[in-house]
Amino acid sequence: MTSRIGCQDLRVTVRGRELLHVDRLDVAPGAALAVLGPNGAGKSTLLRALARLGRYGVTGDVLLDGHPADPRELRRAVAAVLQRPILRRGTVRANAAAGLRLRGVGRAESARRSAPWLDALGVGHLGDRDARTLSGGEAQRVALARALAVSPRVLLLDEPFAGLDATTRTDLLADLRAVLDGLDTATVLVTHDRHEARALAAETALLVAGRIRQLGPTAHVLDHPADAACARLVGYSxxxxxxxxxxxxxxxxxxxxxxxxxxxxxxxxxxxxxxxxxxxxxxxxxxxxxxxxxxxxxxxxxxxxxxxxxxxxxxxxxxxxxxxxETDDLAPATRGDPASVGRSG
Amino acid sequence: MDVLVDGFVQAVRLLLGGDPATWAITALTLRISLTATLIAALVGVPVGAAVALTAFRGRRVVLAAANTGMGMPPVVVGLFVTVLLWRSGPLGAFGLLYTPTAMIIAQAAIATPIVVALVATAVQQVDPDFMVQMQGLGAGRLRALAALLAEARLPLLAAAMAAFGAVVSEVGAAQMVGGNLAGQTRVLTTAAVLATSRGEFALAIAFGLILLVIAFAVNLVLTLAGQHRSVPAR
Missing domain, CATH: 2.40.50.140 (Nucleic acid-binding proteins)
Structure with a gap:
């Protein structure tokens, strides 16, 4: 199976404490992986380590197309959407083009390439609005359009629906799913909500205390938890x-x-x-x-x-x-290694 | 009251008449204060941003020192710069005392802590994940930092205005390190002090009015520049 983004023996250590250790992870082009975990499990840490963002002490390899990638290569391949939509001063249109502008694309070209994504995410009519006046849902749609506009080979989503009300979240999930279905992008969604995993990702990994405890097709993982921690995570409380x-x-x-x-x-x-x-x-x-x-x-x-x-x-x-x-609470990932995620729908 | 009214009338006449000495003092004031503000910005913006964005031992001490520096009396700065530049002082060999360069050094020393403290505050007010988000969209560290500074441009301009306002209006350090030499180091504030002490109130008021106009013009330009691309909120 081809792998677009992955990692090997990835460890994140802060002040001598290991926050995260993932032996192996692979996500294929066009596939989506949900990383489900409770608060403090290391979900955002994993996402940021995959993009080499932030100031964590990271060891091990992040793999791009199966090869170890340096931060510069990752920067070009990855677009990330964080939990809070961090928009810049200015109009919605300028914000949607901001990712392309940061990559050195000209103003006119950026505007031309980003406009369709605003439409695809249902905020095309807000183009002239000041980004500071948007609602949370609208702002997150603009943030997603901004990330997708750079045509990322890898899309990293860090709980982008967490701050939204139920209706807004459901609508946005449906729209995003429709958009991602037509793309070759490998997507990693970090969330604590199993419904989001079910809506967006064909495969799901359960992350508890910095380790992947279970990995497999989303439907199976959500309905057949491996151990007590996984069970609580997927609603078998x-x-x-x-x-x-x-x-x-x-x-x-x-x-x-x-x-x-x-x-x-x-x-x-x-x-x-x-x-x-x-x-x-x-x-x-x-x-x-x-x-x-x-x-x-x-x-x-x-x-x-x-x-x-x-x-x-x-x-x-x-x-x-x-x-x-399984009675052993510290059991490793139940599926055989290497843990990999294929494009299966 | 007559003194005041007469003073204003004469001051306006003096200004409109285009007195060469007055304009020379004004030009020197602008040159010294703008250069000092520029130096303070070149030093203070990176230092302020670094203090705001990096975690290091003693960070709070640096911030406290910068905040203290904001309120430092110009006379104290003038004193230290004078001692440094004194003929027998550590930098005496350069012969800078009682030159515009000495005044620029003193005013930059006054303005830099102001810029550091205000820039640190401005940068800290931007979302802590701003840089991460910019890098997550493909920006390198420098480009992300530039985006961060652009995002905080209004408070950054406020820092520049505060710095300029502090140096253009101070008199203690300018007097001490410049010496108020006519045609060489006389600036608006020291000229106003001298004119007042001589009882030449019209001249003193004229200098005062020019100071006010300069302060307003510089702040107007910076404000217009800052508001230029921001969209009014609905």
Whole structure:
């Protein structure tokens, strides 16, 4: 498989502390990789190390087309979009052209090449506006247009949707997906939101404490977490130890698939006894937290009728909704090495 | 009150009449103060940007020193520059004391801490990830730094204005290192002081008016330059 951007034995060390260590990563031209991780896992550090941005102490190789690349080569190949859209003073149009201008392209040529990207991201009509007057969503669209206008061979996205409201984010994700589908660009998206990974990337890596714990097709990774940390990251937040389930190994389930009942009604599946801790009505349903010997389990369901704090209940999960985890919390990436991401749709 | 009104009338007459000595003093004032401001900018912008952008031991001490320098009395600067340039001083061999060069040195010393402190503040107000974002779009370090300074150009111009305002209006250092020699080192402020002490109020007011016009003109030019390409917010 051809690799556009990747790394080998990449380590980032700050004041003697290793923040990140990635053995091997490859993203093919036209493919998108989502790096999913909790806050402080080293996601942005990985992204910046891949572009050799910032002042981190980085060792190991960043690979461009399979060969070790120096910062200058990376600078030409990469465009990055950060979490906050950092726009310059001036009009939207001037901002969209800023990336090309920084690369030494003439003013007229920059304007001509960047204009279609403003249109593609739905902000073409804002061309004459002062960039400081844009909403967060509009500004991030301009920042994306600015990055795409340089025709990057590698696009690095550092949680670009994090500060946006749900509707704006969904719209922007759809538009960006449509734009990226027609490009030869290798994209790396860093996020803590699994829905963004599902929307944009065919492959997903789970990054926990500076290490890639799991890597593979997004649908598989999000639904078959390798260990407890990965499970929590992808929404399998109810982790059940053998002592509670009576089965070998750790098990995990999503709150959406856990049901609270005053009586066991499942024929097959898991059942854990506990007492209701609290009931939280949410927009689409009710969250019931149940204290069990395994800790507090969260159950998301249509209603909490007849329940009250302190009541003895049974938390039940269907067999098909339970996932088995590796018990070793420090297990390495589950997929064979080298970890690589291909263009698969 | 008559003295004041008469003074103004005579001052305007003096200026409109094109008195060669007055214009020579004005030209020398502009040359010295603009050169000193330019030197302060050439030294102060890189130093201020470096202090703002790099992490090093003693960074806060440098910032505090620059901030202190902003309020340093020109007389103190004049004193040190005089001692340095004194015939038996470390730089006495150059024979610079009581020359315009000495005045430029003293005024640059006054203006540089102002530029350093204001530039550091201006650069720190730009998003901390600005340089990273510019580099993430393909800019090299120097180009990213240039973009950062362009982004902060309004406060940078304010720094230049503050520096120029400080040096064009100071009298202590100019008097001490320049000596107020007629036709050689006499500038508007020292000339105004001399005229006042002699009771030539019209002349003193004329110098004062010219100082005000210069300060306004320079600030107007810099303000127009700074606002030139920025888009008014809606």
């Amino acid at each position: 109810n982790v059940l130890p053998p002592a509670v389930t009576g089965r070998p190994g750790l098990l995990a389930a999503r709150p959406e698939t856990c049901r609270v009942s005053t009586d066991r009604y499942l024929v097959s599946g898991l059942a854990v006894r506990g007492t209701v801790r609290r009931i939280v009505p949410l927009g689409g349903g009710t969250r019931v937290d149940v204290d069990t010997p395994a800790g507090t389990l969260a159950c998301l369901g249509p209603g909490g009728d007849g329940l009250e704090p302190g009541r003895a209940v049974v938390v039940t999960v269907a067999e098909t909704d339970v996932r088995a985890l």
